[in-house]
Amino acid sequence: MAGYIFRRILQAVPVLLGTTFLIYFMVFAMPGDPLLALFGDKTPNPALLERLRAEYHLDQPFIVQYFLYLGGILRGDFGTSFSGEPVSAILARTFPVTIRLAIMALFIEFVGGVLIGLVSGLRKGKLFDASALVVSLIFISLPIFVIAFVGQFIFGIQLGWARTTVSSGAPIQDLILPAFVLASITFAQIVRLTRSSVIETQSLDFVRTAYGKGLTRRRIIPVHILRNSLIPVVTYAATDFGVLLVGATVTEGIFNVPGVGRTLYQAIIRGEGPTVVSFVTVMVLIYLVVNLVVDLLYGLLDPRIRYVK
Amino acid sequence: MSDRNTTSPQTASTAASGAQKPLLEIKDLQVGFQTTGGIVPAVRGVDLTLMPGQTLAIVGESGSGKSTTAHAIINLLPGPGRITGGSIVFDGQELSSFSEKQMEEVRGSQIGFVPQDPMSNLNPVWSIGFQVEETIRANGVATGRKEVRAHAIQVLKEAGLADADKRLKQFPHQFSGGMRQRVLIGIGLSARPKLLIADEPTSALDVTVQRRILDHLDIGTAVLFITHDLGLAAERAEQLVVMYKGKIVEAGPSKEILQNPVHPYTQRLVAAAPSLASRRIQSATLASPTHHLSDLDYAPTKVTEGLDLIAAAEERIEHQPKVKRPDAIVVKDLTKVYKIRGQGKGAAGSLTAADNVNFSVEKGTTTALVGESGSGKSTVAKMILRLEDPTSGSIMIDGQDVAPLKGKPLLDLRRRMQPVFQDPYGSLDPLRNIGNTIAEPLSTHKVGDRASRKARVLELLDQVALPQALITRYPNELSGGQRQRVAIARALALKPDIVVLDEAVSALDVLVQAQILKLLADLQAELELTYLFITHDLAVVRVIADNVCVMQNGKIVEAATTDDVFDNPQEQYTKELLNAIPGAGITLGV
Structure with a gap:
């Protein structure tokens, strides 16, 4: 097991190097001088410009800039943003907010989606199943900002249950509505995946044998049907965590959440290489860790693929 | 005897067991499947009676309604299946009117169930111990961690799993098919039910494993045994019920039915069962060494035409070449070693699937490669077909070494040599x-x-x-x-010129199997084909093969003509295989 985890971490190194290099290169290749853009319409003092260029290593060739940046990361220094704030401070401020939002959304879509999918699958063709399918189709076809605005209007303005924008510090009660909106992107997929998986498992031989053994339906559903049906759903939900992090950009914009999405968007516009690359690096890192955790979880759910030492 | 059709089996069994009350009494059972086009009947008026402690076998081909009848008793019918009429009285209770809740009480504790396919009937994500223990707990046989565990180990040991205590934590995929079937039998018997329903419990297994497993079913509980093999049914059950298209066509004591089948369908089943045919040929050869098959007191009738294995065997012998012909296949010192992943180098990290295998097949004849699963017979077939490369040794086809062939010559070789696989x-x-x-x-x-x-x-x-x-x-x-x-x-x-048949008839019902065997014999006579016939079923070999190679653990342990192997087996292993052919204890009307 330890050997397996070690191999997976080793595999992550080239992935991280590759992604950071690609992102750094793309930011470097963006047209326009980032420093000039910073001054807007004013003509900057050439001496000051020169000093800033040297400070951000913008006078060096691309490859040198990249390695200087990598070296900094190894020392725990993610560089400085154009506003003078260390990138590590921005990371520390924004990532917890977005991760909190994404986890809340993941929890909502997984628990809700699996429950509705399970009941639908067990009552295939009945009224509940038919309505769940129609509702999930509506959610699949609507763009997220439509759902966000409708949610803001109904729950924020008409009913007054939630704030339409998130206050600073992003407390959990403020994040509930954005989390539901964010969850709605993939909620419908989870419902459908669980439903078809439950229907398939239900007709398998070992389920009939479980009835033949004298087990009650109340025991067979969670123990022999649900657990087996969850295997594909867990895989999907995990890869979905990345989608939630990205999807958060739109949701954060609409609900004014002080998270990764908004900050990253601004950094891209300004061409701040270190900030963009640092954010993407952390995102890739989170994605890799989540994938590893899921692969390990998969072994727990399905003993057939438990890893050999 | 013709009145047996009309006599209900009840009469016979009541007479035999005196005033005892029947354990299971089914009257005029009707089962249908709801489809968009209305109800399709699957069981149409079945009557049967089973006394306590007795074994009754239902025999028939797939689709005859035998499994549906068994499932209807404890309401395990799939979704659209419904009991549409008749009554099922078990131990004084009318089961067909039971609610799902009442049925849960009956299942497991009063009526045990052993399903057909050991590969798909255990949940792959739970350990063996968990699946046995939950059954014991659900049926209230034992409570408390320790007692439940002890009981689980006990029932598994009784079902023939000697190292049960060490294997409780293992998962189904770590068990072989035979082991899994033992677990399922242990589960079925764990609550000491009065009746056990065994739905083709061994059709997916090798004959020797089948024999050992069925011996564990013989424990004094009443058994309703579903099978398509008449020989097996007759060996294991006192009473026999033959089903065809949802109806019982014949019922009565096993031996009587086997010796004197009345209904044409039963006659066809008797003629087509390889186990019975091979027994019959066997008894004839033992009776007179200078036998001729047509001397058998067995007249092929119109109803058994095209299915009769003895007739097919006779035909094969008639077409046997009188003079020695050149060898079509010569296999010399053939060895195949597989490396096992993650086990290191050397002997511990490798598996010898074929070990110095030598044999040859004469043109226009049939050689059977016989052995249990894992004996290496399929590996040899794959190497001959050039689907696997041998580790060492040589294969000559029509005098030509096939190892160096590539491209066009290899394609030409493949053209002369064709495979037929097991799973149609x-x-x-x-x-x-x-x-x-x-x-x-x-x-x-x-x-x-x-x-x-x-x-x-x-x-x-x-x-x-x-x-x-x-x-x-x-x-x-x-x-x-x-x-x-x-x-x-x-x-x-x-x-x-050469056809490699890898378990080509093993997955088929006996009647279909007989038709295919007959077809193969006809084609061989007509087209001068050479067959390499891979099988685990010696009974089939008796009917189709001229020569036999018995394989065990990658080695050929015995090779001789079919008659020699059957009449005069040299190796202990061959004797075991022969004994495992069902129907050994049955005197047939030869």
């Missing part, structure tokens, strides 16, 4: 129609043009006795037997 469901492409499937080898080898290929396909369909109209149909519209005929037609398309 898996070996046909579901998206290709029958005509294209049979014509595929012709187009691969660029034989003829479109019109001539079509003509050849039609000719082949005739040869394997399939209607020409099937040419535009798809595999899912065909029965298992028809599919296997298609696979044989495809193998014959290129007019090969």
Whole structure:
């Protein structure tokens, strides 16, 4: 097991190097001088410009800039943003907010989606199943900002249950509505995946044998049907965590959440290489860790693929 | 005897067991499946009576309603299945009117159930121990961690799993098919039910394993035994019920039915069962060493035409070449070693699947390679077909070493040597129609043009006795037997000299199996084919093969003519295999 985890971490190194290099290169290749853009319409003092260029290593060739940046990361220094704030401070401020939002959304879509999918699958063709399918189709076809605005209007303005924008510090009660909106992107997929998986498992031989053994339906559903049906759903939900992090950009914009999405968007516009690359690096890192955790979880759910030492 | 059809089996068994009350009494049972086009009947008026402690076997081909009858008793019918009439009285209770809740009480604790396929009937994500223990707990046999565990170990040991205490934590995929079936039998018997329903409990297993497992079922509980093998049924059950198209066509004491089948369908089953045919040939050879098969006191009748294995065997012997002919296949010191992943180098990290195998097959004859699963017989077949490369040793086809062949010469070799595999469901492409499937080898080898290929396909369909109209149909519209005929037609398309049949009849019902065996014998006589016949079933070998090689652990332990192997087995292992053919204790009306 330890050997397996070690191999997976080793595999992550080239992935991280590759992604950071690609992102750094793309930011470097963006047209326009980032420093000039910073001054807007004013003509900057050439001496000051020169000093800033040297400070951000913008006078060096691309490859040198990249390695200087990598070296900094190894020392725990993610560089400085154009506003003078260390990138590590921005990371520390924004990532917890977005991760909190994404986890809340993941929890909502997984628990809700699996429950509705399970009941639908067990009552295939009945009224509940038919309505769940129609509702999930509506959610699949609507763009997220439509759902966000409708949610803001109904729950924020008409009913007054939630704030339409998130206050600073992003407390959990403020994040509930954005989390539901964010969850709605993939909620419908989870419902459908669980439903078809439950229907398939239900007709398998070992389920009939479980009835033949004298087990009650109340025991067979969670123990022999649900657990087996969850295997594909867990895989999907995990890869979905990345989608939630990205999807958060739109949701954060609409609900004014002080998270990764908004900050990253601004950094891209300004061409701040270190900030963009640092954010993407952390995102890739989170994605890799989540994938590893899921692969390990998969072994727990399905003993057939438990890893050999 | 003809009045046995009309006499209900009840009369016979009540007379035999005196005033005892029957444990299970089914009267006029009707089961139907709800479809969009109305209710399709599957069981149409079944009556049967089972006394306590007795074993009753239901015999019939797939689709005869035998499994549906068994499932109806404890309401395990699949979704659209319903009991539409009749009564099922078990131990004084009318089961057909039971609610799901009441039925949960009966299942497991009063009526145990052993399903058919050991591979799919254990939940792959729970350990063996968990699945046995939950049954014990659900039926209230024992409470408390320790007692439940002790009871689980006990029932598994009784079912023949000697190291049960060490294996409780293991998962189904770490068990062989035979081991899994023992677990399922242990589960079925764990609550000491009064009745055990065993639905083809061993059809997926090797004969020797089958014998050992069925011995564990013999424990004084009443057993309702579902099988398609008449020989096996007669060996294991006192009473026999023969079902055909949802109805009982014949019922009574096993031996009586076997010795004097009245209904034409039963007669066909008796004629087609390889176990019975091989026993019958055996008794005849032992009675008179200078036997001739036609001396047998057994007259093929109109109803058994085309199914009669003894007639087929007779035909084969008549067509046997009188003079020695050149060898079509010569295998010398053939060895195959597989490396096992993650086990290091050397002997510990490798598996010798074939170990110095030597044999030869004369042109126009059949050699059977017999052994249990894992004995290496399929590995040898794959190497001969050049689907696997041997580690060492040589294979000569018509005097030519096949090892160095590549490209065009290899393609030419493949053209002369064709395989037929076990699974008629898996070996046909579901998206290709029958005509294209049979014509595929012709187009691969660029034989003829479109019109001539079509003509050849039609000719082949005739040869394997399939209607020409099937040419535009798809595999899912065909029965298992028809599919296997298609696979044989495809193998014959290129007019090969050698056909490698890897368990080609093992997955088929006895009647279909008999038809295919007959077809193979006819084709051999007509086209001078050489067969390499891979099987685990010695009974079939007796009927079809001229020579036998018995394999165990990658080695050939015995090789001789079929008659020699059966009449005078040298090795202990061969004797075990022969003893495992069901029907040993039955005196047949020879």
